[in-house]
Amino acid sequence: GQQVMQIPQYQHVQEGEDFTTYCNSSTTLSNIQWYKQRPGGHPVFLIQLVKSGEVKKQKRLTFQFGEAKKNxxxxxxxxxxxxVGTYFCAGDNYGGATNKLIFGTGTLLAVQP
Amino acid sequence: NAGVTQTPKFRILKIGQSMTLQCAQDMNHNYMYWYRQDPGMGLKLIYYSVGAGITDKGEVPNGYNVSRSTTEDFPLRLELAAPSQTSVYFCASSYWQREGYEQYFGPGTRLTVT
Known part of the structure; x- marks a missing residue:
């Protein structure tokens, strides 16, 4: 079945350093969403990317969708x-009819002050 | 708006017991979903619904049942609870819009089966 993998699983950084998490799907996606989950909390939507090669920015966050729409x-x-929290990507390859997402494995970000 | 609400917040079940996890949303969303999240893992889709009276299986439906008699409510039923069903359960809802269709999550129900 379809799989969505993320790397790394865990990243520890010093405050002020940059951070990147990568998401790879085994199938082509119609769109991809990103969510953030604080420790003990629930996932909160960050953004959705739809177009091949799309880049979107939210203040210090930059999101990219690959040309092949698989990463x-x-x-x-x-x-x-x-x-601080876990960042999940979630892919939709069902043509958007039901927004049935396959969530990635997540990347836990720890930030040391 | 309260958004997506879930009850109970916590529950301990004995093996073989049954229970219903409640989920309600007041945003008039057509789509609703149930996920489970095991420790340190991503979310797995259990069941979803695209409207009242319509439900379908997700990735991990075994041991669960759902119903959707109204737009607002989407309860998840566990029959014959097993230790493998120990998890955090999240309900979510969404609607389609041109710029995307983010899913809104409830606060979750933490379930332990012993």
Whole structure:
């Protein structure tokens, strides 16, 4: 079946350092979403990418969708302690009819002040 | 708006017991979902619904049942609980819009089966 893998599983950075997590799907996706889950919390939507090669920015966060629509990345510039949490990508390859997502394995980000 | 609400927050079940996890949303979303999240893992889709009266299986439906009699409510039923069902259960809802269709998650139910 379809799989969505993320690397790394865990990243520990000093505050102010950059961070990147990568997401790879075994199948072509119609769109990809990113979510953040704080420790003990629930996933919260960050962004959705739809077009091949799309790049979107949210303040210090930059999201990319690969040309082949099978991979994506999230880059955080100058991490802050508020960035702590697990970042999940989630892919939709069902043509958007049901928004049935396959979630990636997640990357846990720890930020040391 | 309360968004997506889930009850209970925590529950301990004995093996073989049954229970219903409640989920409700007040955003008039057509789509609703149930996920389970095992420790340190991603979310696995159990069941989903695209509207009242319509449900379908996700990746891991065995041992669970759902119903969707109204737009607002999407309860998840566990029959004959097993230790493998120890997990955190999240309910989510969404609607389609041109710019995307983010899923809104409830706070979760932490279930332990012993």
């Amino acid at each position: 994506s990345s999230l880059h955080i510039t100058a991490t802050q302690t508020t960035d």
